[in-house]
Amino acid sequence: MSSTVFAPWDEPEAKPLIRFQNVTKKFGEFTAIDNLSLDIYEREFFALLGPSGCGKTTMMRMLAGFEAPTSGRIELAGKDIGKVPPNKRAVNMMFQSYALFPHLTVWDNIAFGLRREGMETNALKARVEEMLRLTRLERFAKRKPHQISGGQRQRVALARSLAKAPTLLLLDEPLGALDAKLRQDTQFELMDIQEKTGTTFVIVTHDQEEAMTVATRIAVMDEGQLMQVATPDRIYETPSSVYVADFxxxxxxxEGRTTPTDEGQIRIDWAEGQPPLFATSSQRFDAGQTGYLAIRPEKVVISAEHPETADNVLRGKVHDIAYLGNLSTYHVELANGTIIKAQSANTRRIARRSFTWEDDVWLSWTATAGVLLAR
Structure with a gap:
């Protein structure tokens, strides 16, 4: 296999599998989707991420055919699917509730859609066996849904959705009902299955960690609009707005007032009695403009002594400590009452922790560690 990175969205000649073109969806007076355009490519594991009510489920329901756009068009493989009924689309949807038939075995649940299509017996049998292997459910083929665990039921729903070899599989909060440990395991299973089948997956989730784990690209949504569409690392490292950085x-x-300096950095005056901060930016900032410096806690170094060579240095007291096992987040209160979070890895036992409550500490970071945003 070639080691080229999968990134069709960067190739000018790549044709998207799914195209939303200026799609608006209204329910009465309420605009759920607001003039939205988006391309999703074949073999992508694409995540629609956002808070409740942001429009992500409406987008998915329009892809599935349960809702029609008020205006604009949706294409699948170059064809306008606006008028195509749900059962005639090469699209399958896996619901949060799994919707398995309780009286049927795992085997028959997976075979259900294929039987309805009248698939020939030998082909049907081979396809169901293949799906059982793919989802590692061979041992459970004869059991009923109530005789297997939540995670296994989840895999049965997935196997049933994939049995008909859809071009596109829609997953609506698919891991919502699972506990944290199982969710993590299942995320990796989903990625594995998606890679093996080459099916395009579109997942709706409000769980940012889930989106960051599974997706090739993420669309962060708010109030029916796309705030940013990018790969997980771009969204994390270079958010396009305060909303995305915060989400x-x-x-x-x-927040502070910006002044460009001769050294190509931008100085941020942000609080009375606090030293100015320095950042770099590819965006232009004018003197006196409001800027928002977004800095991740893991980029902030916490130390007992004043650091020698740092672009940004602040002094404060440890106000709170969140111990998260592999790392600790220190909430440090500055003299003006601002709280800054700094994170450090716990390489030593907790009893030997360097800082504790009320300690005086220094916080520092480089000019390139944060992202300066205009809004």
Missing amino acids: IGDVNII
Whole structure:
């Protein structure tokens, strides 16, 4: 296999599998999707991420054919699917509730859709066996849904959805009902299955960690609009707005007035009695403009002594400590009452932790560690 990175969205000649073109969806007076355009490519594991009510489920229901756009068009493989009924689309949807038939065995649940299509017996048998292997359910083929665990039921629903070899599989909060440990395991299974089948997956989730784990690209949504569409690392490292920075992961946001310096950095004056901060930016900032410096806690170094060579240095007291096993997040209160979070890995036993409550500490980070945003 070639080691080229999978990134069709960067190839000008690549044709998207799914195209939303200026799609608007209204329910009465309420606009659920607002003039939205988006391309999704074949073999992608694409995540629609956002808070409740942001429009992500409406997008999915329009792809499935349960809702029609008020205006604009949706294409699948170059064809307008606006008028195509759900059962005639090469699209399958896996619901949060799994919707398995309780009276049927795992085997028959998976075979259900194929039987309805009238698939020939030998082909049907081979396809069901293949799906059982893919989802590692061979041992459970004869059991009923109530005789297997939640995670296994989840895999049965997945096997049933994939049995008909859809071009596109839609997953609506598919791991919502699973506990944390199982969710993690299942995320990796989903990625594995998606890679093996080459099916395009579109997942709806409000869980940022889940989206960051499974997706090739993420669309962060808010109030029916796309805030940013990018790979997980771009969304985390270079968010396009305060909203995206704040929605993904933990972040400190410091608002201040910007002044470009001769050294190509931008100085941020942000609080009375506090030293100015320095950042770099590819965006242009004018003197006196409001800027928002987004800095991740893991990029902030916490130390007992004043650091010698750092672009940004602040002094404060340890106000709170969140111990997360592999790392600790220190909430440090500055003299003006601002709280800045700094994170460090726990390489030593907790009893030997360097800092504790009320300790005086220094926080520092480089000019390139944060992202300066205009809004």
